[in-house]
Amino acid sequence: MDTVSHTGFIVESYAAAAVVVLGLIAWVVLDFRMQRRNLADLESRGVTRRSAPAGRAMQQAREDA
Amino acid sequence: MALADLANPSRFLMFANRAIPWLAGLTLIVFAFGIDQAMRAPDDYQQGATVKIMFLHVPSAWLGMLGWAVMTVGALGTLVWRHPLADVAAKAAAPIGAAFTLLCLVTGSLWGRPEWGTYWVWDARLTSELLLFLLYLGVIALWRTVDDPSRAARAVAILTLVGAIDLPIIKFSVDWWNTLHQGASVFRLGGSTIDSSILMPLFVMAAAFTLLFVTLHLAAMRNEILRRRVRTLRLMQASAVS
Numbered sequence: 001m002d003t004v005s006h007t008g009f010i011v012e013s014y015a016a017a018a019v020v021v022l023g024l025i026a027w028v029v030l031d032f033r034m035q036r037r038n039l040a041d042l043e044s045r046g047v048t049r050r051s052a053p054a055g056r057a058m059q060q061a062r063e064d065a
Numbered sequence: 066m067a068l069a070d071l072a073n074p075s076r077f078l079m080f081a082n083r084a085i086p087w088l089a090g091l092t093l094i095v096f097a098f099g100i101d102q103a104m105r106a107p108d109d110y111q112q113g114a115t116v117k118i119m120f121l122h123v124p125s126a127w128l129g130m131l132g133w134a135v136m137t138v139g140a141l142g143t144l145v146w147r148h149p150l151a152d153v154a155a156k157a158a159a160p161i162g163a164a165f166t167l168l169c170l171v172t173g174s175l176w177g178r179p180e181w182g183t184y185w186v187w188d189a190r191l192t193s194e195l196l197l198f199l200l201y202l203g204v205i206a207l208w209r210t211v212d213d214p215s216r217a218a219r220a221v222a223i224l225t226l227v228g229a230i231d232l233p234i235i236k237f238s239v240d241w242w243n244t245l246h247q248g249a250s251v252f253r254l255g256g257s258t259i260d261s262s263i264l265m266p267l268f269v270m271a272a273a274f275t276l277l278f279v280t281l282h283l284a285a286m287r288n289e290i291l292r293r294r295v296r297t298l299r300l301m302q303a304s305a306v307s
Contacts, residue, residue, distance in 0.1 A: 006115050006179045013118045013172045017125070020168045021277065024161060028284040035291035042298045047305075049298065 072149055074290045081287040085280060092276040099273040102266035109263065115179050120267055122172040123251065124274035125165045129197060130232055131278065132162020136204070137229040140222035150286070152218030153293075155225065156208055157285035161278060163201035170194060181245055189238035190246035193231055200228040214293060 042048075071077045099120070109116035135158040142151025173191065174184040185191065204221055211217035234241075239248045250258045257264055 006113060009175045009179050010114060010117050013121055013175045016171045016175070017121045017168055020164050024164050024281055027160070028281055028288065031288045032284065032291070035288055035295055038295040039291060039298070042295065042302065045302070047298045047302045049294065049301075 074149065074153075077150060078287060078290060081283045085284055085287070088276060088280040088283065092273060092280050095269065095273040095276055099266065099269040102269050106263050106266045112180060115176060116263060118172055118176040119263075120270040122169060122176055123267060124271040125168040125172065126194070127271060128274055128278050129162055129166030129169050129194070130235060131275075132158045132165060133197060133200070133225070133229065133232060135282070136162065136225045137232075140225040140229075143218050143222040144226075150290075152214065152222070153286050153289045154282070155218070155221065156214075157282055157289050159201055159204050159208065161281050161285065163198060163205065165274075165278070166194065166198040166201060170198060186245050188244040188246055189242040190235065190244050193235045193238050197228075197231050197235060200224075200231060204228070214296075 071080055103117060103120040106117065106120075108114050136155040139151045139155030139158065142148035143155065170191075173194070177186075178184050204224055207221050207224060208217050211220060238244060239246055251264070251267070259267070
């Protein structure tokens with residue numbers, strides 16, 4: 001089997017895997033930052049859950065970081 | 066912390082915050098070892114160096130199916146047990162499962178071209194795998210269509226249970242039909258047909274991909290819980306204003 005001519009297929013496969021894996025990681029990290037920012041924004045405007053004392057959401061967001 | 070305690074979203078968040086960094090570190094280590102083993106693996110006597118694509122293709126195929134299996138358990142948790150985190154787990158698994166199924170299709174095509182002479186054939190294994198990817202897209206679209214998560218969860222759960230029929234079809238398609246895709250060669254009666262010098266790197270890569278799946282799933286579940294908190298607070302804010 002001519003391995004040289006197939007190197008492109010191998011490289012493309014590993015590149016595709018890198019794109020998919022890095023894309024998933026970026027999606028999870030950016031989504032987490034956005035939710036944390038949204039919670040902090042609501043907290044700064046005094047909106048908190050009934051079950052959570054004031055400042056808890058912000059504290060939770062900091063802990064999540 | 067008992068497993069039942071994780072049903073509480075706040076306790077789950079505490080668990081996820083502790084577990085994710087450790088899981089991420091472990092995933093990185095196993096991936097580094099797995100890629101090193103994969104690159105050192107000998108060429109296959111028939112397929113040559115293209116066998117290295119198997120170290121990506123096979124784990125991504127397994128995880129594409131695992132994603133739907135997780136969603137199926139989540140669907141049962143939503144419809145039968147009404148577990149508070151069941152639909153969170155199902156929703157978080159969908160994009161991850163879809164990504165691995167897409168990777169399976171892409172690497173399969175890139176492996177198929179030099180081995181079969183074509184990127185694609187409409188045989189049972191490839192078509193049922195493509196159907197799984199389309200089912201994932203359908204579930205993700207359905208989640209986005211219905212605004213209320215609890216209402217969306219029930220509709221998605223039914224679609225997920227129906228779609229679960231595709232999992233045994235994918236697995237046994239190579240036995241039930243005459244396919245261009247090869248038959249089972251890793252887990253089969255009589256043992257694997259793959260030499261241990263190639264099988265071991267495959268198992269290490271499968272472990273790395275599985276750890277990645279678990280880490281991403283935990284992180285995506287954490288995001289979904291936070292998203293629902295944000296939604297609840299915004300609804301409270303809106304009702305307070307009106």
